[in-house]
Amino acid sequence: MTHRDILVTGGAGFIGRNMIRGLLDDGYTITSLDNYKIGGWEHVPASLRDHVEWVEGDTRDLELLTKTVRGKDAVLHLAAPSSFLMYEEDPVDGASVTTHGFLNVLEAMRRGDVGKLVYASTSAVYEGNPVPYTEGMELAPPDLKALSKKWNEEVARQYSERYGMTAIGMRPFSVYGHDEFSKGGYANVISLFVWAVLHDVTPVVWGDGRQTRDFIYVEDAGRAFQRALECELPTQEFNVGTGVETTFSEVLAMIGEELGRPVAPRYVDVPIAIYAERLWADITRARDVLGFRHRIDVREGVRRVIEAARAARTSPRWNTLGAAQMYFETLPRG
Ligand SMILES: NC(=O)c1ccc[n+]([C@@H]2O[C@H](COP(=O)([O-])OP(=O)(O)OC[C@H]3O[C@@H](n4cnc5c(N)ncnc54)[C@H](O)[C@@H]3O)[C@@H](O)[C@H]2O)c1
Known part of the structure; x- marks a missing residue:
């Protein structure tokens, strides 16, 4: 180089x-x-x-x-x-x-x-x-x-x-990861769910949990x-992307498995008019032209987010993160 x-x-x-x-x-x-x-x-x-x-x-x-x-x-x-x-x-x-x-x-x-x-x-x-x-x-x-x-x-x-x-x-x-505290309520749903669960706050899911993302x-x-x-x-x-679709329900199940206790979310109606039910990347071009493949799958990623959140428990910002997902309930626009 x-x-x-x-x-x-x-x-x-x-x-x-x-x-x-x-x-x-x-x-x-x-x-x-x-x-x-x-x-x-x-x-x-x-x-x-x-x-x-x-x-x-x-x-x-x-x-x-x-x-x-x-x-x-x-x-x-x-x-x-x-x-x-x-x-x-x-x-x-x-x-x-x-x-x-x-x-x-x-x-x-x-x-x-x-x-x-x-x-x-x-x-x-x-x-x-x-x-x-x-x-x-x-x-x-x-x-x-x-x-x-x-x-x-x-x-x-x-x-x-x-x-x-x-x-x-x-x-x-x-995009999600271990280091997302700076984004607070704007963070990826994986961080929001993990932070909520570790604060004993019930995760809120728009719709039925079957929406997917390519995390x-x-x-x-x-x-x-x-x-x-x-x-x-x-x-x-x-x-x-990774070329893999994962539902929100699957993410919550993984969090539960990693923590050794089931996670029961609360489902609410989707409060906005434009909401993507599925996000899924065809990764052919990135793979063939850039030679790019992801290395960390969602389960490993969830594990890392949990580990980082646990390590952050002693930091002053930790107390604010349990409420970070509250926009799921308070967003009134449609
Ligand atoms: N995070 C995702 O899932 C995702 C998905 C698709 C696209 N993107 C894009 O990737 C980029 C980075 O996202 P991120 O997740 O790191 O967000 P982030 O908010 O953590 O980082 C953006 C950074 O840009 C800075 N910034 C914002 N406006 C600025 C300005 N006018 N001048 C100088 N600095 C400014 C912010 O202070 C922040 O540090 C963004 O363009 C975003 O739209 C992110």
Whole structure:
């Protein structure tokens, strides 16, 4: 590997922290640009603090971005809201970060003659299609979050064609992992269920528990991005999933088995109009082109989430996490 100097936007976030750990291990030099809106600096582990150049700032600040990207070999762009809830709460800010921030990244790269971008799109761009989702499908996402990400993909293609950049769009499915405390109520459902159960709070499930997700462990997701960074590829998009569907009921059963006691959830009506019943990735392209396969299956992942949650019991933030799933009951919109 040639030595590479990378800017990671959203580097302090859930996926960013884990991705950076892998990149540092492989000899990369990393600068992070993050506004610390989600979680904050306190969630950056001590092991990363001294080994990354941390720049505090917003991707909507074009001058800062232009200055920060100068001299870099590539950009990994993650800074955007990760949960549909954030768009529910503040649609203008959500769409602004996702679109304006993304355009700034491309523009700063063009100005600085930086030729390679790997960015986080989302599996939500497929909404409305039948599963499994394949990269060639027509996209007509019915909500703002997915539409903003689809716009990212279109603008990325335009910049590639006009300015000779390579922009690889990664479409993560349901990313979860040991280290998700920074996201609180916005965390993946696996974390929310584990935190609730360990607080003796009854997990709340929308619908009948048969909805599925393609759950991918955060370290695996990070490796997929790194593969996209390292492969010589034309501009295109990749699913970041495992190719395995798991129901919420199966997740709860696994949590129960790991804890040695059954978990009985409370089922409530789905309170929103647009809700994905199934999320399932066709992983053929990522496997054949990137050589990417996940390493951690859901059972092992659930085990790690439980272990991390148990270890966090003594930390001050622990007390807040039992209530993190409460949005399942309080979200009134439809
Ligand atoms: N977690 C998932 O399941 C998932 C699934 C699909 C797509 N994604 C995408 O992956 C990316 C990372 O997700 P995550 O789970 O790590 O979320 P996260 O919220 O943990 O991380 C995002 C980071 O970006 C920072 N940020 C947000 N807006 C910013 C701005 N305007 N300027 C600078 N920094 C900003 C936040 O402070 C945070 O540290 C997001 O783009 C998200 O949409 C995530």
